[in-house]
Amino acid sequence: MSKRMTASDPVRLVKKTMLLGTGLLALWIGGMALAMPGEALQASLRGLAVWWEVLFPALFPFFVLSELLLGFGVVHLTGTLLDPLMRPLFRIPGVGGFVVAMGFASGYPVGARLTSRLMEQRLVNREEGERLVAMTTSSDPIFLIGAVCIGFFGRADIAPVMAAAHYGGAMLLGLALRGRGRTAEAGKPEASGASSPVLPEGGGRMRRALAAMHRARLADGRPFGVMLQDALESSIRLMIVVGGLVVFFSVALELLLHSGILSALRSGLGAVLGAIGLVPGLAEAVVQGSFEVTLGSRAAAEAAKTAPLIDQVAAGAFVLSWAGLSVHAQVAGLMSRTSWRYLPFLRARLLHAAFAVGLIYLLWPLLGPHGG
Template sequence: MKENKFISFFTPGCIVLFIVLGVILFPNESILSAKEGLRIWTQILIPSLLPFIIGANLIVDLKIVDIIGLIINPITKLIFNVSGKSALVFVISTVSGYPVGAKLASELRATNQISNYEAQRLVSFCSTSGPLFIIGAVATGMFQNSNLGYLMLLCHYLGSISVGLLYRNYGKEILSNPNQNLKSNILNTIDSHLLSNKGFFVLFGNAVYSGVNTLLMVGGFVIIFSVVFKILSLFNIISLITTLIYIPLSFLGVSKDLCFAFISGLFEITIGCNKIASVTSAPEILKATLASFLIGFSGLSILAQCCNFIAKTDINTGLYIFSKFLHGMFAGLFTFLFYPLLKSTSLVSNFSNLYNVFYDNFLWNYYITHFKLILPIFIIIYIFTVLLVLERTSSNSKK
């Protein structure tokens, strides 16, 4: 017990000292990596996130979330076992991207609008990337293929929904129905907003202030993790991790460059996706699958941003991180399965004989040839499984 306390106390400090030492030893490289993080923040994150964060804050403060939540509450209870206002957080997150979903979910929990179990279920699937990043930055800007962006976006949201279905029974909590009818609840919500005596411009100013502060924090995380990744690279730690991963994956023909790009994405997804797209020796299906995993998992930089909000509540950050790992796995799997819809020709380049052993086999070729038959069967099985989970849950709640 004492050893665990000793380790938990000194480990963060040792890591920080190691990074500071790296900055002292490699000042020029640290400055360049910080500039790269600053560029990502100013050119990508601020234009894409700030309007959505301000709008999301206004939607919450104006009680629009509460009203729409009351309307869609029966549907969201059936599918995800969360209230309507919680499900609306998912909708806002799908439009705005990281870390808005986790921020709004944490605020709902911090103000006791939802229970701890519902908050845990909510953050498991409401923390998503946005279409501007997936279609615009990754697919069009990096992969030079906008059609791939729509496929990756669909798979990203399907992965999120799948995680939400897995977590729907967490806590074994059954949400109660509103005591009054819909009209009465909406009127009560309007009355409570009017009683707060806060005008639109006051709320708008608060939303802008909160949004700017949130983006300043996001920018700090991006810059810090850019420097951290550079320092770890200069100390050859990233190369060591890449070599360890490359050894088993080399039997599948995966190049070391692709492994290095994937590891970089585990730290910062924008940098990682860009490096993955630039690997010319790998087929697009493999690069798209790995990029989908990274976007779903979100990387340590975004995980740190989201956990900064979540850790202020009683939501379990460990379960949240595990749900993001599942999100990445589902998104990557769906991208791999649905990719034949994008390409009707051979999906794999002959960059390695060992890679061809893995892909140029009977099962893979059979799937490519008959994917129009196999893919609908997979979709039917997926829908049937979802309906079975919903049916069992509803029957258990009646007992």
């Protein structure tokens, strides 16, 4: 007797295919590393330099600070204050406002780290956490303005339109995803009840927010010295994981470039871009940016000889919003202890990239260099 296919069977098939494909890709990269040890070593050193010189000083203080703020109950304070704003707009508890602010200020993958902590503390459920991670996986302003706009493009005048498209796209993504998970959350009052602490009636919102912060601090109970030590230890472990992923993807990209596989992909994508009226030279930025943000942003800036500035900036916005598989792996590693799922995050990154590109062309006459 034949078995009837259930709704979960296609999902299982996709997961098995992804696992098999990932395993085969890892095996192939390992073989290429043995065949080209010199290139693998140089790529590892470049990835290590990026981690030590850029990512470690940029992310480590924010990791430590976020752990301390969680311990002091600041999340509960902001959650009480921002709940009337976050719930109607994004269907996310007020504590998500803290993650949005920290994520936008410090860049990927800080938003994923904070969301994982909120999910572990049952302050947000799975659907809320997935929307929050999708919305807060963004570049920090220092990298977007200093490294990309000024460093790579050499033009500070594109920073307004680039920032508006990137962060505006993230906000549009949050609005677009607010309806997802409605069925799953129906009939689960405990999900929203876990998201917001029970507050005393009476008094202003600030008073209730301070009371929620005080209760959270008493519930934590750790002295400041212990809290600081725990924050340093957990942040060091996270930075080692981030560094390992950066080095791995640096090696993987270098080996793929030398093997010629990416050359074929670049040629095919260039033909597609040419067919829709764009410059084929932008394919280099998209291909490299699919793996790593820094390389893709630099490639977008280097397309100046062949592409108009607006198309270059659009390619850079696509790369920043897609975030690269290196950041995807960092987010997946940080969220691995929760019930978070990767496939919704993958769709969200594509949607964010599409929003950012559309906003570049829409806002260029207003915020672009010299008004267009």
